[in-house]
Amino acid sequence: MNDQRQVEDKIRAYQKFWQREEVSRPLIGFDIGGFFSLRRFPALCELEDGAVLSPELLAPENYLAEYEAFYRRSAAIADDLIKGVAPIPAIPWIEAMLGCQVRISQASQSIWVEERNASWEELETLQLEDDNPWLLTYLDFLAALERQAEGRYPVGQPFFRGITDLIGALRGHNQALIDCLEQPQRIRRLAHQCADVLSDVTRKQYEVIQPYQDGYFVEQFSLWSPDITVRLQEDASAIYSPRLYRDLIQDADRALAGAFPYSLIHLHSSSLFLLDDFLAITDMDAFEVNKDVGGLSVEEMLPFFQTIQAHDRCLVIRGELTREDIAVMQNQLSPNGLLLQIVVDQVSAIDQYQGIREIAWG
Known part of the structure; x- marks a missing residue:
């Protein structure tokens, strides 16, 4: 486990990251098995393939031992x-809160969302009630994790899907694209309704989550920040044209990013053609970009990374980064405001990265 001095040193490094202060190298860390988080929870893996997941199946106390074991393995790195x-990152919490059925897929080690195909009449009054069973289960998970942590480590939010993703889940992805052309006013309103739900859940969770070292934590990226952070993503924006994104979605993202002290957006390479439109949201403090299997290479994404840094935004790069990837970045990217999160299947895989944190940049 990290001693207090190590923790304080890391916190100072995060503060430099957010301020984009001059440093000799970026923050570099590891995520163990991060792309298949269902594996962390044997209780979920025992459920029948294709089973509908319900809040009643998610008693937090059934998972606490697994959380503690996983934390200890991670913190030893x-x-x-x-x-x-x-709370279990594999669960599509927001979609479930909004009435979508979610099912277990043991074959793909994931939990997937059934499109709700809701009518416009059903969505007219879309909002999150305080007694929503999925919301209560999510908050119960946070409270249970806080009790177990006892201040030893931070509790944070998992990933929530973004506005375009939620619109697709609620209306059906194919129908949502048709709606963009035939019902733009309704899509624009639904985008703001989804932003309100995301804002509401974000605020409610921070009524439960306790500060850690006077800051807060986004678990997926092991990202500490000096104040509350809202995490955005827009995976489904990959099938939106720049005009549709600007006309129908951007204002809702802008409102969400501006509602909290810090904001971060998660992106895949498939959405980087919209980067200028995301950068136009001046309250977007940090950009996280995945190196995806089958997506653009690090070398192909370098111009986008450089554009983000040229706009004085923090940059998180996450994925199965190789030593060759890192060597390319060392000569092309500033270490200031840069965090590299290397995803590996198991702890032993970290051995191949020995000395990577000692290499000078620039």
Whole structure:
């Protein structure tokens, strides 16, 4: 486990990251098995393939031992990042709160969302009630994790899907694209309704989550920040044209990013053609970009990374980064405001990265 001095050193490094202060190298850390988080929870893996997941199946106390074991494995890794926990990241929490059925897929080690195909009449009054069973279960998870952590490590939020993703889940992805052309006013209004739901859940969770070292934590990226952070993403924006995104979605993203002290957006390479439109949201403090299997290479994404840094935004790069990837970035990217999160299947895979944190940049 990290001693207090190590924790304080890491916190100072995070503060430099957010301020984009001059540093000799970026923050570098590891995520163990991060792309298949269902594996962390044997209780979920025992459910029948295709089973509908319900709040009643998610008693937090049934998972606490697994959380503690996973935290201990992660915290034993010598890297630059704080390690913490969050309610089961594989669960599409927001879609479930909004009435979509979610099912277990043991074959793909994931939990997937059934499109709700809701009518416009059903969505007219879309909002999140305080007694929503999925919301209560999510908050119960946070409270249970806080009790177990006892301040030893941070509790944070998992990933929530973004506005375009939620619109697709609610209306059906194919129908949502038709709606963009035939019912733009309704899509624009639904985008703001989804932003309100995301804002509401974000605020409610921070009524439960306790500060850690006077800051807060986004678990997926092991990212500590000096104040509350809202995490955005727009995976489904990959099938929106720039005009549709600007006309129908951007204002809702802008409102969500501006509603909290810090904001971060998660992107895949498939949405980088919209980067200028995301950068136009001046309250977007940090950009996280995945290196995806089958997506653009690090070398192909370099111009986008450089554009983000040229706009004085923090940059998180996450994925199965190789030593060759890192060597390319060392000569092309500034280490200031840069965090590299290397995803590996198991702890032993970290051995191939020995010395990577000692290499000078620039």
